[in-house]
Amino acid sequence: MNNFEFYNPTRIVFGEGKIAELDRLIPADAKVLILFGGQSARKTGTLDEVEQALGQRQFGLFGGIEPNPRYETLMEAVEKVSAEGYDYLLAVGGGSVIDGTKFVAAAAKYDGDAWDILTSMGGKVEAALPFGAVLTLPATGSEMNKGSVVTRESMQAKLPFMSELVFPQFSVLDPVKTYTLPIRQVGNGAVDAFVHVVEQYLTYPANAPVQDRFAEGLLQTLVELGPQALEIPEDYNVRASLMWTATLALNGLIGVGVPQDWSTHMLGHELTALHGLDHAQTLAVVLPAMLNEKFEQKQAKLAQFAERVWHIDQGSEAEKAQQAIEKTRDFFERMNVKTRMSDYDLDATAIEPLIESLTQHGMTQLGEHGDVTPDVCRRVLQAAL
Missing domain, CATH: 1.20.1090.10 (Dehydroquinate synthase-like - alpha domain)
Known part of the structure; x- marks a missing residue:
């Protein structure tokens, strides 16, 4: 076995009905941007549960993150974070939404061209917004790791990046959310x-x-x-x-x-x-x-x-x-x-x-x-x- 260092700070909150725990997991004074994919999150009631769990916190919504999250879409989310002053992100969806949220978290704190985050494979990430996740599609493991993959459609490029600064603070895993x-x-x-x-x-x-x-x-x-x-x-x-x-x-x-x-x-x-x-x-x-x-x-x-x-x-x-x-x-x-x-x-x-x-x-x-x-x-x- 080779030498190694293992680090994983993500808290996993597992089980039916655990979305309600968001009230405990997210700071009470956070201004939260909820990121999600299509309308299924609303149709299945998951977004309603999330919004209810946030209680009196200020929050906004950013939908439309694609199954292979696009750089162009994510940069719109970065602009929204900057314009409206969000200081906490919450991914609601599968691995693509969580991957996208990781990029938004890093890009929102990056001073240069955000594309550098991907071309450097995360090497230029020095800060990131805190975020958590509500997983609805088990597949990628993004809910408990430091990796992300983003597609830039205009360049036909799909690139990964990694950074210890984009581990989710927590991830809520409710198996019932996978039934539909x-x-x-x-x-x-x-x-x-x-x-x-x-x-x-x-x-x-x-x-x-x-x-x-x-x-x-x-x-x-x-x-x-x-x-x-x-x-x-x-x-x-x-x-x-x-x-x-x-x-x-x-x-x-x-x-x-x-x-x-x-x-x-x-x-x-x-x-x-x-x-x-x-x-x-x-x-x-x-x-x-x-x-x-x-x-x-x-x-x-x-x-x-x-x-x-x-x-x-x-x-x-x-x-x-x-x-x-x-x-x-x-x-x-x-x-x-x-x-x-x-x-x-x-x-x-x-x-x-x-x-x-x-x-x-x-x-x-x-x-x-x-x-x-x-x-x-x-x-x-x-x-x-």
């Missing part, structure tokens, strides 16, 4: 969380049995309960376990002291930026092909994955590893997330623009060994057709 989610979002969420775990787990053995077992437990939970969530939308125990699993998948705990990959995510970002695919759809397309491309390097962990998550105990190490990749693809398909570029009407003509964009964004040495080059990514995309 469309099937597509439930499937996407399970796939997103699954790949988050895989990016931290399927690398090479690092003598980290604690992290491995944590990761394998999360993956098993997703495999077992993901299909149940599609079949029985209002099973509280299933939705509660999925919600907590998605949070633990990317709150930093399973990634400490071990090598991490993230090449699937970086290539997937380009598919979203250029073609508008859902984030989870891009991951489902890229991951199986990436695992096959890096098969020899990842074979030992893939075989472990096969044995401990998929319960495959017959065959050679290579045979078990290959079966694990196919089982993973099958799981994505069972979650109604397709796994080929052709499923999204993309053919070979899409590949070179994706590689060019990846190169322009500096993503030329990806993966746990830094050897996932543009040429490797080209082969991955060709295999994913």
Whole structure:
């Protein structure tokens, strides 16, 4: 196991009816800007609960944050913060809304060009507004981490940034709020969380049995309960376990002291930026092909994955590893997330623009060994057709 430092200050308030706790969690004198996505937050009653919980506090609303939050939209929120004097932010929604709120929190305190926050991957963030979150869509883990991904539509760029200054102060997780989610979002969420775990787990053995077992437990939970969530939308125990699993998948705990990959995510970002695919759809397309491309390097962990998550105990190490990749693809398909570029009407003509964009964004040495080059990514995309 490698040396590491672990820090996570986010308070999790979990369970049915916990939105009422906002009155305790947010300073009484705060002027709060509530950020959210579409009108579902209002239609489902979640916004009404939030507003009631805020009591006598002054608050305003900023809606319309997209599923892949756009820089242009978020800068409108930054202007609203400045013009109306908000000193506390509250994200109400899924990972995209929370990601967007992190950017607004940092940009509202940034003196220069806010695009620098993204091009520096958060390195230039020196201050941020405090904020909390009410999670309605479990998937990204953004409710308990310091990362964010923002899309600048005018540049067709989707870039991440990280900063310890944008950890949420708290996140409220009420599984009941997931009951009304469309099937597509439930499937996407399970796939997103699954790949988050895989990016931290399927690398090479690092003598980290604690992290491995944590990761394998999360993956098993997703495999077992993901299909149940599609079949029985209002099973509280299933939705509660999925919600907590998605949070633990990317709150930093399973990634400490071990090598991490993230090449699937970086290539997937380009598919979203250029073609508008859902984030989870891009991951489902890229991951199986990436695992096959890096098969020899990842074979030992893939075989472990096969044995401990998929319960495959017959065959050679290579045979078990290959079966694990196919089982993973099958799981994505069972979650109604397709796994080929052709499923999204993309053919070979899409590949070179994706590689060019990846190169322009500096993503030329990806993966746990830094050897996932543009040429490797080209082969991955060709295999994913």
